[in-house]
Each structure stands twice: as structure tokens, then as C-alpha cells.
Amino acid sequence: MSDAKATEGATPALVIELQGVHKWYGDFHVLRDINLQVQKGEKVVVCGPSGSGKSTMIRCINRLEEHQQGRIVVAGIELTSDLKNIEAIRREVGMVFQQFNLFPHLTVLQNLTLAPIWVRKLPKKEAEDTARYYLERVRIPDQADKYPGQLSGGQQQRVAIARSLCMKPEIMLFDEPTSALDPEMIKEVLDVMIGLAQEGMTMVCVTHEMGFARTVADMMVFMDRGEVIERAPPKDFFANPQNERTRTFLSQILAH
Amino acid sequence: MADLAHEIPVARAAPPPRSVGVLGWLRANLFNSVFNSILTLLAVGLLALAVPPIIRWGLIDAIWSAPNGQACHGGGACWAFIANKFRLILFGRYPADEQWRAAAVVFVFIAMIAMACVRQLRGRRLVIIWFVGLSAVFLLMAGGLPGMRRVETALWSGLPLTLILAIVGMLLGFPLGVLLALGRRSTLPAVRAICVGYIELVRGVPLITVLFMASLMLPLFLPAGVTIDKLLRAQTAFVLFAAAYLAEVVRGGLQAIPKGQIEAADALGLSYLQRTRLIVLPQALAMVIPPLVNTFIGMFKDTSLVLIVSLFDLLGATEFALTDSSWQGFAVEADIFIAVIYWCFCFFMSRYSQLLEREFNRGKRR
Numbered sequence: 001m002s003d004a005k006a007t008e009g010a011t012p013a014l015v016i017e018l019q020g021v022h023k024w025y026g027d028f029h030v031l032r033d034i035n036l037q038v039q040k041g042e043k044v045v046v047c048g049p050s051g052s053g054k055s056t057m058i059r060c061i062n063r064l065e066e067h068q069q070g071r072i073v074v075a076g077i078e079l080t081s082d083l084k085n086i087e088a089i090r091r092e093v094g095m096v097f098q099q100f101n102l103f104p105h106l107t108v109l110q111n112l113t114l115a116p117i118w119v120r121k122l123p124k125k126e127a128e129d130t131a132r133y134y135l136e137r138v139r140i141p142d143q144a145d146k147y148p149g150q151l152s153g154g155q156q157q158r159v160a161i162a163r164s165l166c167m168k169p170e171i172m173l174f175d176e177p178t179s180a181l182d183p184e185m186i187k188e189v190l191d192v193m194i195g196l197a198q199e200g201m202t203m204v205c206v207t208h209e210m211g212f213a214r215t216v217a218d219m220m221v222f223m224d225r226g227e228v229i230e231r232a233p234p235k236d237f238f239a240n241p242q243n244e245r246t247r248t249f250l251s252q253i254l255a256h
Numbered sequence: 257m258a259d260l261a262h263e264i265p266v267a268r269a270a271p272p273p274r275s276v277g278v279l280g281w282l283r284a285n286l287f288n289s290v291f292n293s294i295l296t297l298l299a300v301g302l303l304a305l306a307v308p309p310i311i312r313w314g315l316i317d318a319i320w321s322a323p324n325g326q327a328c329h330g331g332g333a334c335w336a337f338i339a340n341k342f343r344l345i346l347f348g349r350y351p352a353d354e355q356w357r358a359a360a361v362v363f364v365f366i367a368m369i370a371m372a373c374v375r376q377l378r379g380r381r382l383v384i385i386w387f388v389g390l391s392a393v394f395l396l397m398a399g400g401l402p403g404m405r406r407v408e409t410a411l412w413s414g415l416p417l418t419l420i421l422a423i424v425g426m427l428l429g430f431p432l433g434v435l436l437a438l439g440r441r442s443t444l445p446a447v448r449a450i451c452v453g454y455i456e457l458v459r460g461v462p463l464i465t466v467l468f469m470a471s472l473m474l475p476l477f478l479p480a481g482v483t484i485d486k487l488l489r490a491q492t493a494f495v496l497f498a499a500a501y502l503a504e505v506v507r508g509g510l511q512a513i514p515k516g517q518i519e520a521a522d523a524l525g526l527s528y529l530q531r532t533r534l535i536v537l538p539q540a541l542a543m544v545i546p547p548l549v550n551t552f553i554g555m556f557k558d559t560s561l562v563l564i565v566s567l568f569d570l571l572g573a574t575e576f577a578l579t580d581s582s583w584q585g586f587a588v589e590a591d592i593f594i595a596v597i598y599w600c601f602c603f604f605m606s607r608y609s610q611l612l613e614r615e616f617n618r619g620k621r622r
Contacts, residue, residue, distance in 0.1 A: 062522075062523055064519050064522060064523065087525050087527065090522065090523060090524065090525040091525040093523075094523070095520075095523040097516060097519065097520065097523075099514075099516050101514075101516035101517060101519060101520035102520070103517065103520070103521075103535055103539075104539070105538050105539050105542065105616070114524070114526075114534060115524035115525060115526060118526060118530050118534065119524065119525040119526060119530070147618065163524070164523075164524075167524060167525065
């Protein structure tokens with residue numbers, strides 16, 4: 001932890017740093033020499049065709065996937081196989097999944113208070129107050145005692161966002177948060193995410209919602225076949241993509 | 257968004273009326289096709305043939321009291337045998353003047369089981385109740401307190417023995433089984449190998465051989481003068497055996513947990529133990545309640561195998577009662593009697609599992 005702190009002191013604003021990260025699934029090279037820096041408060045949107053490694057990359061940031069080469073430093077802590085470091089990073093990094101992954105055997109309130117009580121060791125009362133506050137924030141305060149299975153997809157995803165926020169993370173990762181939703185529910189989730197972005201949360205989002213990307217992103221990252229092909233602020237990225245592959249991808253998803 | 261649906265009035269229609277009445281029910285359920293009508297008539301015919309003789313044998317012609325076996329051989333069942341022998345069947349070789357203690361043990365067990373059905377007691381309080389209950393059971397059976405003669409375990413028999421073997425077997429076998437199932441899915445190769453080896457070894461041999469080995473071969477390996485209580489040996493064999501079977505049932509549940517559940521728990525920073533205890537096991541066990549109870553019911557009836565190492569459980573005590581020379585030839589009546597006892601406990605387990613299923617699957621109900 002001590003040298004981790006030193007890293008933080010050197011570049012106080014840098015909260016995520018990937019340097020030369022490689023990963024293989026068997027012989028398949030999923031991540032090739034990924035370099036990425038995210039400053040505190042920055043919003044990075046990652047896009048690219050399916051199978052391009054964007055989910056794998058974002059999942060390396062909280063060690064749901066293990067990288068085999070290179071260096072990943074998150075919130076001033078380097079990711080190694082040291083369980084202590086991994087758990088410390090996971091406390092600071094919230095994650096929202098495509099399939100929500102709420103705990104179906106617990107009520108909404110229990111979903112939200114579980115980690116604060118067991119990981120942060122908060123008293124139950126305090127954890128519940130925090131949970132109700134965030135349920136209010138994601139605009140479903142009256143669903144606290146329901147089970148996830150009784151909610152719509154959009155509501156479930158908003159609960160999942162609230163569940164992550166209850167841990168008061170420094171960074172939020174979103175792995176295609178709207179891809180499993182019915183079209184009429186996408187907006188309610190994006191609205192919550194936009195609100196979060198406006199409050200200055202550091203965010204890394206894998207998404208195909210280009211409207212959302214234009215609104216909130218500070219930086220667009222385009223990935224293809226395991227590589228970062230292009231990175232640019234959204235204005236340049238959409239108006240003037242440099243790489244041929246980026247142009248092809250954008251023309252495909254913006255065609256209609 | 258959600259309010260939108262309520263603001264626009266929608267025309268609603270009532271569902272069409274369903275046919276009602278006895279005739280409607282009969283037609284819908286028993287005579288809805290030629291084939292089903294034939295089956296219905298055949299079934300009624302078979303019942304007409306089988307039921308009256310059973311009633312005549314079991315109730316009308318039955319003999320309810322008789323001084324001895326000779327006087328009890330009529331056309332019907334001899335329930336007098338049961339009336340005469342029920343203490344022997346229920347309590348076996350337990351000393352006759354201390355049988356109130358064995359009876360008390362049965363009542364303590366039934367009380368403990370009843371408490372497990374009360375939802376308000378679930379959790380820590382139930383654990384305490386069961387701990388106290390089990391202590392009382394062993395105190396009552398073994399004695400040793402002033403005023404209570406010590407009764408050695410070789411004399412423990414009948415229904416109390418069956419209940420002890422089954423319930424202690426389940427209580428200890430279940431957690432051991434859960435550990436084995438978790439170990440079998442561990443990422444540590446050594447742990448996994450030990451668990452797989454254990455499960456495959458124990459599952460691969462018949463319970464009878466394990467009981468045999470525990471009671472006949474184990475003493476050969478122990479140094480002279482060291483003896484382990486026979487009941488303890490049989491009980492241990494039982495626990496180890498149950499654990500292997502339960503482990504595989506639990507593993508089925510563990511495998512059914514979606515990977516996303518584990519990732520979500522990890523992403524929140526839960527440790528392995530927290531994740532297993534709070535997220536994985538509650539869901540995995542709720543999913544496998546039916547096969548778990550299936551295994552428990554099987555185990556309950558398997559306790560009768562201890563007869564092979566001359567422990568007299570409910571079945572053993574019944575066999576013992578049947579050897580009385582003045583009451584010969586009433587095996588059917590005796591078997592029906594204990595079958596009813598076994599059935600009551602197994603049926604209870606089945607109902608209890610349905611109660612648990614309803615409770616644990618609340619989240620799934622929409």
C-alpha cells in the first residue's frame with residue numbers, strides 16, 4: 001500500500017491507469033497493448049464492435065478478469081494477485097452489469113445494504129438510510145421492500161446502480177448497462193447515468209448509446225480486435241474519425 | 257413512465273364462465289375421451305375388487321384383543337399383537353422400567369421438529385432450542401444423573417435409536433456435505449482432489465459395507481484395549497455416508513448459480529466467505545430443497561440397515577418382537593404398524609420441504 005500511495009501522490013488526478021496491458025484466452029489474444037488513463041471526474045465511453053475486447057478491458061479494471069501482462073493502477077493501488085489489493089480496489093470501484101445481477105433472494109433494500117454492512121461494516125440503520133437516499137436518487141423510493149423479480153428491467157438496472165453507489169465508490173464502471181433493456185426503459189437508466197455524470201463521478205462506460213456518449217463523454221475510446229484504435233473527445237470522434245475502422249463502425253451504428 | 261399506463265382507460269372484459277358442477281367436473285376430468293372413459297371404468301372396477309377385502313381384513317374381521325397368539329388367528333388382522341407388543345416394537349431392548357425415558361426422547365424429538373416449523377423461531381433461537389433438545393435426548397437416553405440409571409448404548413433401540421441415527425446423521429452430514437461440495441468446486445487443486453476422492457469413494461461403496469467395516473474391521477486396527485462405542489461407530493459411518501450424497505446434491509445447486517451473481521458479489525468487494533454465505537449458498541440450497549429432502553427421506557429409511565451390525569432400530573426391534581414363540585405369524589401386522597410410523601415421519605419431511613420451498617422462493621414469485 002505504501003508505494004501505491006506514492007503513485008497517487010505523483011499524479012493526484014489520475015485514478016485509472018492501464019499500461020501495456022495484454023490478455024489471452026488460451027491462444028486468443030483478447031487485449032493487445034492497451035494504454036488508458038482516466039483522470040478524476042473524467043467520463044470515458046468505450047465503443048467498438050462485439051468481440052473487440054471492450055468488456056474484457058473494463059472487467060480488468062476491477063479484476064473480474066485477470067490481465068497477463070502490463071500494469072493496472074486503480075485509485076492509487078496496483079492490481080496484483082494480492083487479494084488485499086483486489087478487495088481494496090473493489091471497494092472503490094462500483095460496477096453495473098448488462099444483466100443487472102441483482103441478488104434475487106434479497107429485497108431491494110437488502111441488495112443495497114449488503115455490501116455496506118458486510119464490507120464497509122456500517123451499522124444497519126446507517127446503511128439503510130444511505131440505501132433509501134440512493135433509491136430516491138434513482139427515482140424508485142417506493143420499491144425498497146420488493147424483490148428484484150417483481151421489478152421491470154429498467155427498475156432493476158436502476159437498483160443495480162444504486163447498489164453500487166451505496167458503497168460510495170470513487171469510480172463507476174458500466175458494462176453495456178442498457179443492452180438488455182426494452183427500448184422504452186433505456187431512457188430511465190440513461191437519465192440516472194447522466195445525473196451521475198453531472199455530479200462529477202468518474203465513469204468508464206462500455207455502451208452503444210451514442211446519444212448518451214455525445215452528452216456526457218469527455219473522451220471516446222474505440223476498440224477493435226483487442227486494440228485501442230482511436231481516442232478523441234466526442235466532438236472530433238463523431239465529426240472527424242481518423243481511422244478507417246472507426247469510420248466503418250460509426251457508419252454502421254449511426255446509419256439509421 | 258410507469259404512470260402512463262394507468263392514465264389511459266382500457267376496456268376490460270371478464271373471462272368467459274367456466275363449466276361448473278359435479279357433472280361438468282366428471283366430464284372434464286374422467287370422461288373427456290373414449291380412452292379416458294375406459295380407464296376410469298377399469299380403475300373403478302379394480303378399486304371395487306381390492307378395497308372391500310382390505311377393509312374386511314383390516315377392520316371388520318380384525319381381532320383387537322387376545323390373550324395370546326393362538327387366540328388371535330382368525331380371518332382378519334391381529335391388531336392384538338401390536339397392542340401386546342408395541343412397547344417392545346417402539347423401545348426394543350431399552351430396560352422396561354426406564355422406558356418412560358425413551359418415550360420422553362421421542363416426544364422431545366417431535367417437539368424439536370414442531371419448533372422448526374414456527375417461522376418466528378427461525379435463526380439463532382432455533383439453534384439453541386435444538387442444542388438443548390439434543391442434550392436432553394442424550395441425557396435421557398444415557399442417564400447417569402441421580403435417580404436415572406445409566407443405560408449403555410448397546411441397549412438403545414427402537415424408535416428413539418432410529419430418530420437419533422437419522423437426525424444426528426442429517427445435522428452433521430449436511431454441513432459436512434456443504435463443505436465437500438464447496439471443496440469440490442474449489443480452485444485449489446489439492447482441496448478439489450481430496451473432496452472428489454472422498455465423494456467418489458464413499459458413494460461407490462454400499463452403506464452396508466461401510467457399517468460392516470466400521471463395526472467389524474475398525475476394532476482390528478485399533479490398539480488393544482481401545483474400543484469405540486458401537487453406536488458411535490455406526491453413527492459416524494452414517495454421517496460420512498450422508499455427507500457424500502448430500503455434497504453432490506448441493507453441488508447441483510452451486511452449479512446452477514449464474515456467474516453474474518458471483519461477479520456482482522466480487523465487484524461489491526465481498527470476500528469469498530461472505531460471498532459464499534450471503535449470496536451463493538442461500539440461493540443454491542433453496543434450489544435443491546426437493547432433492548435434499550429426497551436424500552434425507554432416503555437416509556431416514558436407511559437407518560434400518562444398522563440391524564446388520566446388531567443395533568436394534570425400529571425395524572430391528574420389530575423383528576425382535578416377532579421372535580416371541582407365543583405370538584407367531586404376525587409379521588404383516590407388525591410391518592404395517594412400523595410402515596405407518598416411517599410414513600408419518602417421511603410425509604412430514606415432504607410437507608416441511610414444501611413449506612421451506614415456499615419461503616425461500618419468495619423472491620422468484622412475481
